Amino acid sequence: MRIDILTVVPDLLQSPFNHSILQRAKDKGLVEVHIHNIRDYSTDKHKNVDDYQYGGGAGMVMSIQPIADCIEKLKSERKYDEIIYMTPDGDVFDQSTANNLSRFKNLILLCGHYKGVDERVRQLYITKEISIGSYVLSGGELAAAVIADSIIRLLPGVLNDETSALTDSFQDDLLSPPIYTRPADYKGHKVPEVLLSGNFKKIEEYREEEAYRRTKERRPDLLK
Numbered sequence: 001m002r003i004d005i006l007t008v009v010p011d012l013l014q015s016p017f018n019h020s021i022l023q024r025a026k027d028k029g030l031v032e033v034h035i036h037n038i039r040d041y042s043t044d045k046h047k048n049v050d051d052y053q054y055g056g057g058a059g060m061v062m063s064i065q066p067i068a069d070c071i072e073k074l075k076s077e078r079k080y081d082e083i084i085y086m087t088p089d090g091d092v093f094d095q096s097t098a099n100n101l102s103r104f105k106n107l108i109l110l111c112g113h114y115k116g117v118d119e120r121v122r123q124l125y126i127t128k129e130i131s132i133g134s135y136v137l138s139g140g141e142l143a144a145a146v147i148a149d150s151i152i153r154l155l156p157g158v159l160n161d162e163t164s165a166l167t168d169s170f171q172d173d174l175l176s177p178p179i180y181t182r183p184a185d186y187k188g189h190k191v192p193e194v195l196l197s198g199n200f201k202k203i204e205e206y207r208e209e210e211a212y213r214r215t216k217e218r219r220p221d222l223l224k
């Protein structure tokens with residue numbers, strides 16, 4: 001998979017992709033992440049990327065020209081499955097969207113900044129709009145990192161234990177059960193006996209029950 005991220009703050013996106021699982025995915029050649037600085041595409045003599053809003057009002061609007069030129073260049077090089085605009089008024093992101101996007105080959109993520117992009121960018125280029133929740137971020141960059149992470153970890157071969165993405169919270173609409181590692185007794189706080197029993201049927205039952213209990217308590221909305 002190839003992910004192209006368009007931003008006016010490329011520095012914000014360097015670090016997330018150079019660690020841990022995402023770094024390993026890149027090293028294994030399973031994903032390429034390309035960060036593009038929208039400012040590099042500005043034909044304005046001051047390399048401006050934003051301007052005042054027509055009709056008046058506070059806040060700057062990202063101009064169409066540099067974004068359009070960047071997207072046109074990318075589109076001339078390969079076919080994109082989705083061109084996604086990161087915006088608080090988009091569809092709220094969830095695991096099923098992550099699953100769907102992980103099947104694609106080429107994605108563009110456009111990060112909004114300031115008041116957002118000129119509406120014509122959305123009309124002409126954007127095929128999908130995503131929000132990561134009902135709160136406002138300073139820009140779409142952290143949201144783009146969130147969705148890229150959730151997609152990349154689903155690509156076959158990225159996780160060590162191939163089944164481990166399948167047992168994630170949300171993957172079957174349930175939260176994960178509690179987990180423990182050594183020691184079995186920490187200052188009198190003990191690991192549940194069943195997990196030490198070696199009885200795999202009992203262990204599976206315990207985990208299912210606990211996953212259900214936790215979901216009912218914390219996220220009853222997932223059970224509907």
Ligand code: 6GU
Binds near residue numbers: 144
């Ligand atoms: Cl995608 N962008 C911004 N700026 N704020 C958000 C968001 C995106 N999702 C939730 N809040």
